[in-house]
Amino acid sequence: MGAITGILTLLGAGFLAFYGQICSPQLEYSQKQASELQGNIRELTQAVQENNALLRQLVNQK
Structure with a gap:
């Protein structure tokens, strides 16, 4: 039973390491894009x- 728990713990740690390497930079890039989009808006x-x-000025001149 302890071996199964150890294996599951290692799998969980591996998943967290994978998430940190792959997903975290993507999230940072998405936040940068959102910030640029807010500036454009x-x-x-x-x-x-x-x-x-300017349109109001033109209408008022007529």
Whole structure:
């Protein structure tokens, strides 16, 4: 019974090591992409607001 527990413990440790090597960098990359996307959304929002202001000026001139 102790041998089975030891084997399961080693398998669990191996899985955690695998997860740390493979999944963790991928998660970090995804967080970087999300941060870049938030920046792009902010820029687009600002551009749309500026465009709307210019359109209001054009409409008010007529």
